Amino acid sequence: MSSQSPRSDKILVVDDSPDNVFLIKTILEEEGYTISTAENGISALAQLQTSPCDLVLLDLMMPGMDGYEVTKRIRGDMNMQQYIPILLITAHDAPNVAHGLDLGADDFIRKPVTVDELLARVRSLLRLKHSIDERDEITRQREDFVSRLTHDLRTPLVAADRMLMLLQQGALGNLSPQMQEVITIMARSNINLLSMVNTLLEVYRFEAGRKTLAFQAVDLSKLLEEIVGELTPLAQDKTLAINLDFAEAVNANTVMGDRLELHRLFTNLIGNAIKFTESGSITIGLTPVILSSKINKTFSLPSTISDYITIEVADTGPGIPPEEQAILFERFRQGSHKSSGSGLGLYLSRRIVEAHQGTILINSKLGEGSTFIVSLPMKQSMKENREN
Structure with a gap:
């Protein structure tokens, strides 16, 4: 030998x-x-x-x-x-x-x-092991690079946003109408880029297991009203109506969740509805639900949680083809619409919903609009939340 x-x-x-x-x-x-x-x-x-x-x-x-x-x-x-x-x-x-x-x-x-067979199989499996380890190491390095890159990108983008805001406010002197228009376009593009960087950073945090959620009682009706107020100017630019359809039992619209992440979730869903709808309206429904065993089975929800709040964001947009609905919540899956973005927004939305022990579904038909349905548990123990 x-x-x-x-x-x-x-x-x-x-x-x-x-x-x-x-x-x-x-x-x-x-x-x-x-x-x-x-x-x-x-x-x-x-x-x-x-x-x-x-x-x-x-x-x-x-x-x-x-x-x-x-x-x-x-x-x-x-x-x-x-x-x-x-x-x-x-x-x-x-x-x-x-x-x-x-x-x-x-x-x-x-x-x-036999010696030869034993050594051959050992070498073969060790090659497999080394190949997998190398792949995992490349993945870790890529994720670390993405994390560092997004952190480094945020600093100049935030600085540019502040400078553009000062220019718009006339801090450096009066601007001509043409300059005002140019600065406005630059500011909007900078905000879009900053939003993409922030989304990429959040996706990385979830995937790397470095996301820590701060759970507290969140009044969803107030949160949604706040988000609608923030996004109303975007809807007005397209002459879209935003309708709020909340259940009467407002005191039952509270969940235990991370308010910042829920704000991010519904801002994305309502913002998408506005973005992809050219005419008509956006309707946001909020309904406490006492789940029957049939509903629990349909949504594959945890058996320890029975009371949920369903939030529906419905639009009158073009709808989503069935083949795209199947992969809609996967990472880097862009739709065929001309306004489709990076393919991370709905993936991040799914991760946020799952971190709250909830579910997110899509109901859409071409030419008839789309409805995103989020179900969140009304009651969770703080112990359970910290463990997630």
């Missing part, structure tokens, strides 16, 4: 037979791998919790906890930060290994193992 340079790959060999462990350990150590061993499934799981490895060689038939159960726990129950390939080791007369592969194992080898 040719000697090779030492590797840093760590391999865990799990087998209840000391002879099998000694044989496999000897073969792999001669190739320069670092080997640790476990005599049963429980010991193997304990080792993986404290010291993850690059590959697991797992005997399928062991007393107590067999290889099937160990595979299941590694893939499902254990919160592994990195992917670990699993190579099942089974006797020729053992049951079919298909079940182990279905549970998440990557390959198998039958006893008695």
